[in-house]
Amino acid sequence: MRVLAFGAHPDDIEFRMAGTLAKYAKRGDEVFMCVATNGEIGSYGMSRAEIAALRHKEAQASADVIGAHLIWLGYEDEMLFDNRETRMAFIEAVRIARPDVIFAPPKYRDYNQDHDICGYLAFQARVLATVKLMETEHPVIDHLPPLFTCTAHGGLSMKTNPQYFVDITDTFETKMKMFKCHASQDGPWSKDAFGVLYSDILVGENKFYAGACGTAGVEYVEAFTLATDWPIIAGAHTLLP
Ligand SMILES: [Zn+2]
Structure with a gap:
């Protein structure tokens, strides 16, 4: 299988989807991680150019952990818009990526507009990538992949409860290894900006969803919702690992 995950910022995919991506990679599937913005506001000490360059390296190191392909779009942080170029x-x-399944943030549900717009653009792109006269360098894809949205930051602002729960207990360590590649964020930035460690929020979320499942031996869970807008791919949930 081929799997594509979209994230607005360089550590977003790791936050909510990396355990699931690691499961795909572990069984031999090809994984692509597409990061929309360069994360250039994520520092109190470096210049925009310095932190953007560092975060690109961190994202590459994280993708390398599971042998994923990194697609770095490099748009300005906090300025992601739905326009012709994006x-x-x-x-x-x-x-x-020519994916069999796509993962993205939810559209219009989160505190951060980049997340929302990323989700919206992913939703649009999934269908338009099949349309021949939407011409880009690569050819059209020959099938329409289903799109799963991850949970919003902190698991809040969800209009509905997630539908599908992926047990990531066996890949949680890998997920943390990927997340820790973003060392510029988990400490210097998150502590200064919010007084908390992002990794603590991450652990809390994955444990919360595990608790919601209430299944013996399931310690960490990532939760998803199948995009319910037309066109819906029947049986899409069978593509989850
Ligand atoms: Zn983000």
Whole structure:
């Protein structure tokens, strides 16, 4: 299988989908991680250019942990908009990955607009990547992949409860290894900005969803919702690992 995950910022995919991606990678599937913005506001000490360059390296190191392909779009942090350029870039990312399944943030549910717009663009790109006259460098994809949205930051602002729960107990260590590649964020930035460690929020979320499942031996869970807008792919949940 081929799997594509979209994230607005360089550590977003790791936060909510990396355990699931690691499960795909572990069984031999090909994984693509597409990061929309360069994360250039995530520092109190470095310049925009310095932190953006560092975060690109951190994202690559994280992708390398599971042998994933990194697609780095490099748009300005906190300035992701749905316009011609970004829409075409997302379409191209889908065509590069040719995914059987796509993961993305939920659209219009989170505190951060980059997350929302990333989710919206992914949703648009999934369909438009099949349309021949939406011309990009890579050819159209020949099938429409289902799209699963991850949970919103902190698991809040969800309009509905998630539908599908992936047991990531066996890949949680790998997920943390990926997340820790983003060392510029888990400490210097999150402590200064919010007074908490991002990794603590991450552990709390994955444990919360495990608790919601209430299944023996299931310690960490990532939760998803199948995009319910037309067109819906029947049986899409069978593509989850
Ligand atoms: Zn983010």
